[in-house]
Amino acid sequence: xxxxxxxxxxxxxxxxxxxxxxxxxxxxxxxxxxxxxxxxxxxxxxxxxxxxxxxxxxxxxxxxxxxxxxxxxxxxxxxxxxxxxxxxxxxxxxxxxxxxxxxxxxxxxxxxxxxxxxxxxxxxxxxxxxxxxxxxxxxxxxxxxxxxxxxxxxxxxxxxxxxxxxxxxxxxxxxxxxxxxxxxxxxxxxxxxxxxxxxxxxxxxxxxxxxxxxxxxxxxxxxxxxxxxxxxxxxxxxxxxxxxxxxxxx
Amino acid sequence: xxxxxxxxxxxxxxxxxxxxxxxxxxxxxxxxxxxxxxxxxxxxxxxxxxxxxxxxxxxxxxxxxxxxxxxxxxxxxxxxxxxxxxxxxxxxxxxxxxxxxxxxxxxxxxxxxxxxxxxxxxxxxxxxxxxxxxxxxxxxxxxxxxxxxxxxxxxxxxxxxxxxxxxxxxxxxxxxxxxxxxxxxxxxxxxxxxxxxxxxxxxxxxxxxxxxxxxxxxxxxxxxxxxxxxxxxxxxxxxxxxxxxxxxxxxxxxxxxxxxxxxxxxxxxxxxxxxxxxxxxxxxxxxxxxxxxxxxxxxxxxxxxxxxxxxxxxxxxxxxxxxxxxxxxxxxxxxxxxxxxxxxxxxxxxxxxxxxxxxxxxxxxxxxxxxxxxxxxxxxxxxxxxxxxxxxxxxxxxxxxxxxxxxxxxxxxxxxxxxxxxxxxxxxxxxxxxxxxxxxxxxxxxxxxxxxxxxxxxxxxxxxxxxxxxxxxxxxxxxxxxxxxxxxxxxxxxxxxxxxxxxxxxxxxxxxxxxxxxxxxxxxxxxxxxxxxxxxxxxxxxxxxxxxxxxxxxxxxxxxxxxxxxxxxxxxxxxxxxxxxxxxxxxxxxxxxxxxxxxxxxxxxxxxxxxxxxxxxxxxxxxxxxxxxxxxxxxxxxxxxxxxxxxxxxxxxxxxxxxxxxxxxxxxxxxxxxxxxxxxxxxxxxxxxxxxxxxxxxxxxxxxxxxxxxxxxxx
Numbered sequence: 001x002x003x004x005x006x007x008x009x010x011x012x013x014x015x016x017x018x019x020x021x022x023x024x025x026x027x028x029x030x031x032x033x034x035x036x037x038x039x040x041x042x043x044x045x046x047x048x049x050x051x052x053x054x055x056x057x058x059x060x061x062x063x064x065x066x067x068x069x070x071x072x073x074x075x076x077x078x079x080x081x082x083x084x085x086x087x088x089x090x091x092x093x094x095x096x097x098x099x100x101x102x103x104x105x106x107x108x109x110x111x112x113x114x115x116x117x118x119x120x121x122x123x124x125x126x127x128x129x130x131x132x133x134x135x136x137x138x139x140x141x142x143x144x145x146x147x148x149x150x151x152x153x154x155x156x157x158x159x160x161x162x163x164x165x166x167x168x169x170x171x172x173x174x175x176x177x178x179x180x181x182x183x184x185x186x187x188x189x190x191x192x193x194x195x196x197x198x199x200x201x202x203x204x205x206x207x208x209x210x211x212x213x214x215x216x217x218x219x220x221x222x223x224x225x226x227x228x229x230x231x232x233x234x235x236x237x238x239x240x241x242x243x244x245x246x247x248x249x250x
Numbered sequence: 251x252x253x254x255x256x257x258x259x260x261x262x263x264x265x266x267x268x269x270x271x272x273x274x275x276x277x278x279x280x281x282x283x284x285x286x287x288x289x290x291x292x293x294x295x296x297x298x299x300x301x302x303x304x305x306x307x308x309x310x311x312x313x314x315x316x317x318x319x320x321x322x323x324x325x326x327x328x329x330x331x332x333x334x335x336x337x338x339x340x341x342x343x344x345x346x347x348x349x350x351x352x353x354x355x356x357x358x359x360x361x362x363x364x365x366x367x368x369x370x371x372x373x374x375x376x377x378x379x380x381x382x383x384x385x386x387x388x389x390x391x392x393x394x395x396x397x398x399x400x401x402x403x404x405x406x407x408x409x410x411x412x413x414x415x416x417x418x419x420x421x422x423x424x425x426x427x428x429x430x431x432x433x434x435x436x437x438x439x440x441x442x443x444x445x446x447x448x449x450x451x452x453x454x455x456x457x458x459x460x461x462x463x464x465x466x467x468x469x470x471x472x473x474x475x476x477x478x479x480x481x482x483x484x485x486x487x488x489x490x491x492x493x494x495x496x497x498x499x500x501x502x503x504x505x506x507x508x509x510x511x512x513x514x515x516x517x518x519x520x521x522x523x524x525x526x527x528x529x530x531x532x533x534x535x536x537x538x539x540x541x542x543x544x545x546x547x548x549x550x551x552x553x554x555x556x557x558x559x560x561x562x563x564x565x566x567x568x569x570x571x572x573x574x575x576x577x578x579x580x581x582x583x584x585x586x587x588x589x590x591x592x593x594x595x596x597x598x599x600x601x602x603x604x605x606x607x608x609x610x611x612x613x614x615x616x617x618x619x620x621x622x623x624x625x626x627x628x629x630x631x632x633x634x635x636x637x638x639x640x641x642x643x644x645x646x647x648x649x650x651x652x653x654x655x656x657x658x659x660x661x662x663x664x665x666x667x668x669x670x671x672x673x674x675x676x677x678x679x680x681x682x683x684x685x686x687x688x689x690x691x692x693x694x695x696x697x698x699x700x701x702x703x704x705x706x707x708x709x710x711x712x713x714x715x716x717x718x719x720x721x722x723x724x725x726x727x728x729x730x731x732x733x734x735x736x737x738x739x740x741x742x743x744x745x746x747x748x749x750x751x752x753x754x755x756x757x758x759x760x761x762x763x764x765x766x767x768x769x770x771x772x773x774x775x776x777x778x779x780x781x782x783x784x785x786x787x788x789x790x791x792x793x794x795x796x797x798x799x800x801x802x803x804x805x806x807x808x809x810x811x812x813x814x815x816x817x818x819x820x821x822x823x824x825x826x827x828x829x830x831x832x833x834x835x836x837x838x839x840x841x842x843x844x845x846x847x848x849x850x851x852x853x854x855x856x857x858x859x860x861x862x863x864x865x866x867x868x869x870x871x872x873x874x875x876x877x878x879x880x881x882x883x884x885x886x887x888x889x890x891x892x893x894x895x896x897x898x899x900x901x902x903x904x905x906x907x908x909x910x911x912x913x914x915x916x917x918x919x920x921x922x923x924x925x926x927x928x929x930x931x932x933x934x935x936x937x938x939x940x941x942x943x944x945x946x947x948x949x950x951x952x953x954x955x956x957x958x959x960x961x962x963x964x965x
Contacts (some may be wrong), residue, residue, distance in 0.1 A: 049432075052344070054431070054433050055432070074348070074349055075348050078346050078349070079348075080346075081343075081344065082345065082346020085346075087345065093341050095338055095341060096264060097261040097264025097265060098257065098260055098261065102252060102260070106257065106345055107346060109252060109253060114252065114253045
């Protein structure tokens with residue numbers, strides 16, 4: 001589904017160049033729920049922004065559904081973002097002037113769809129994520145958890161190849177976080193969605209099938225949840241790996 | 251079901267304040283510029299302002315400032331708009347909207363906003379100018395010349411400014427959609443400007459540059475003329491440039507570093523840091539406001555300087571009535587005038603009259619070479635001068651002076667020092683009838699206001715014997731009679747003065763229908779050299795007895811009488827168009843200042859809502875929050891207000907001083923009136939600042955002092 005090979009990205013601030021990604025390699029299969037973890041500055045969000053084509057990258061290869069992203073034109077990239085990717089952001093990125101349902105339908109409207117079927121699909125997603133009762137409200141009138149579930153529904157409206165989520169639980173309390181993770185699980189289970197999530201939160205990551213840990217712009221290690229392994233046990237493994245990486249176990 | 255256009259429409263409705271702000275800013279900019287240019291290009295004004303004259307240049311200079319100010323303001327408003335638009339555009343792009351889709355929507359919006367607001371501003375600008383002008387006519391002064399007419403060409407300039415506004419908006423829009431980094435676009439709204447270090451020497455060096463620019467810019471044309479014997483070209487104004495750079499540096503220093511040494515830096519940390527992180531925007535706005543305030547004061551000072559200075563000169567005249575006429579004219583006699591006075595119940599006292607001879611003077615005159623250069627040329631018959639004998643001078647003035655044989659004295663006003671006026675320039679006098687000459691040299695300056703009221707008509711005193719020798723056989727057309735008298739209760743004699751003024755004109759022939767700068771000796775010299783005299787060909791020298799009520803005639807007729815009551819009562823109406831033009835310019839500039847300041851303050855409220863919520867959560871008291879808001883709003887109005895006012899007042903004093911290396915008493919009176927204008931305008935700005943502060947506090951949910959006091963009292 002997604003393949004990242006030898007990805008490099010650096011930023012320039014004044015005369016100083018900061019190399020953020022130093023040759024990242026990873027792949028995500030269809031239907032997988034993958035998390036990327038790592039300390040601040042390890043390059044998690046930069047990695048996600050490169051995969052989303054939000055920012056240009058310096059070197060390497062990103063292939064999504066067999067399509068190489070680097071060579072695409074602006075218009076083709078817009079189509080990839082619209083049809084093949086769904087996005088969930090830490091600060092929701094909902095438009096305040098649109099209702100919950102309009103926000104959910106926005107990717108389809110941008111794609112030129114104004115059909116009844118689209119509205120029906122939006123209502124189904126509202127139903128699925130338990131936000132039907134607020135679908136006509138505006139973002140300012142709903143809670144953080146509801147906003148993020150709206151964002152997840154929006155990410156799924158075009159039935160994308162992959163959902164990219166950047167710290168989706170970062171601004172939420174534990175109850176809302178749980179609801180958002182459940183949304184992802186539901187999307188994966190019911191809609192066979194592939195989810196690629198960047199997070200700091202080991203609790204959220206423990207629901208994933210696989211967790212990639214980044215350190216200093218490169219993959220430090222990958223932990224895979226075994227079939228039938230309990231979530232709590234997997235979370236302990238994650239915490240141990242993070243401690244080991246930061247040298248606390250040495 | 252909604253389409254992309256309808257989605258945009260819904261967002262527009264929700265965020266109508268941002269759209270309204272841009273529409274209003276564009277509208278106001280174009281409105282003010284159109285109103286200004288409508289008046290500037292109006293035949294009413296152009297007829298009064300001589301082409302190439304100082305007044306027209308000054309009005310044009312302030313117009314240029316207003317254009318730059320309003321242009322910068324429109325650009326600022328557009329940048330605010332795109333800053334707001336960045337988040338929603340970034341989200342659209344993140345969700346897969348193509349550049350084409352975004353361009354289509356954005357440019358449709360920009361077209362509607364820019365064309366609509368600019369067209370409305372351009373259409374309403376002229377009616378606004380008309381309304382303000384009619385208000386002046388209704389409330390201040392109304393004369394025949396104040397009747398306003400418009401030149402359709404003014405709309406070309408207004409259209410050009412509108413076009414600039416529209417094009418700059420589209421250029422910014424194009425640059426906006428061309429960006430590719432979606433994360434940068436989304437975060438644009440909350441991005442702070444990178445702070446550039448402002449060194450401690452910025453402020454002091456800025457002050458030095460302001461002084462150097464102001465002084466250098468003023469002196470450069472004079473220096474150029476002296477060095478190159480050529481008229482200073484327009485680019486010479488580049489010497490003012492250090493003033494603008496200095497101003498920018500001082501504002502940067504003030505906003506980012508502050509001037510207080512050893513002050514507690516934590517005291518205003520919020521206000522200062524918030525302004526600091528929007529330093530470029532803040533300083534750009536402040537610079538525009540400062541320049542416009544300076545321009546507004548420059549215009550506003552014109553009326554009080556002119557009117558109060560003139561009033562003082564009129565008050566200081568040693569006699570109530572004075573006039574002069576050519577002795578070949580069939581003028582009113584003393585008994586005619588006394589009869590007229592007695593019919594009006596006016597008692598004439600102290601009647602004095604004397605002959606003066608118009609003689610040719612030698613000297614050097616400036617000759618235009620036609621390529622911007624000039625040279626001086628000596629002429630035996632260079633210009634005319636009014637010469638009076640020593641005994642007649644003593645009789646007319648009550649002074650007791652003695653002129654040596656072969657010498658002459660020049661008569662100046664009480665205020666003129668005359669250090670470099672005429673000494674040594676005249677060495678030969680010519681009788682214009684017999685061509686007999688007399689060699690003379692300068693002895694001294696004398697002072698008598700009635701013989702020094704014009705910049706073009708100069709009086710000189712000769713020894714009695716010299717006067718008799720040179721004036722011998724002079725025909726009447728080269729003689730003038732000067733008449734002076736007083737009246738009892740002079741301020742009650744307006745009707746008499748008016749009738750006498752009209753009678754003098756009625757008794758003057760067509761040969762006297764000339765302006766004060768028409769020089770008969772100069773004409774003879776020019777004609778003698780086979781050239782046409784400029785006074786016979788230039789439209790500037792055309793005056794007409796039928797326009798005797800017009801300011802142009804009153805100001806420029808060669809034989810215009812000096813009647814205290816008439817001149818005093820008609821002062822405002824005589825200079826009505828001049829005075830009202832500059833009042834109008836000042837009003838336009840001040841209006842621009844208030845609108846720009848207000849907009850800047852509103853953006854402080856719009857951009858910093860979250861900061862004030864956070865401060866509230868950190869336990870900031872209403873008083874602390876209010877002080878922090880006040881700290882910012884007061885700076886937006888206060889700093890440019892203070893610097894602009896100080897700058898223009900000092901500049902004005904400098905101009906007055908370097909005119910004749912002194913500040914005369916009438917100039918001092920004018921400057922005092924300017925101070926009253928400063929107090930008045932500062933009060934208006936302060937009032938507007940209070941209203942703005944109240945509005946911004948309301949937007950940020952910060953209680954005003956009034957609300958706090960009411961609450962405390964209720965508690």
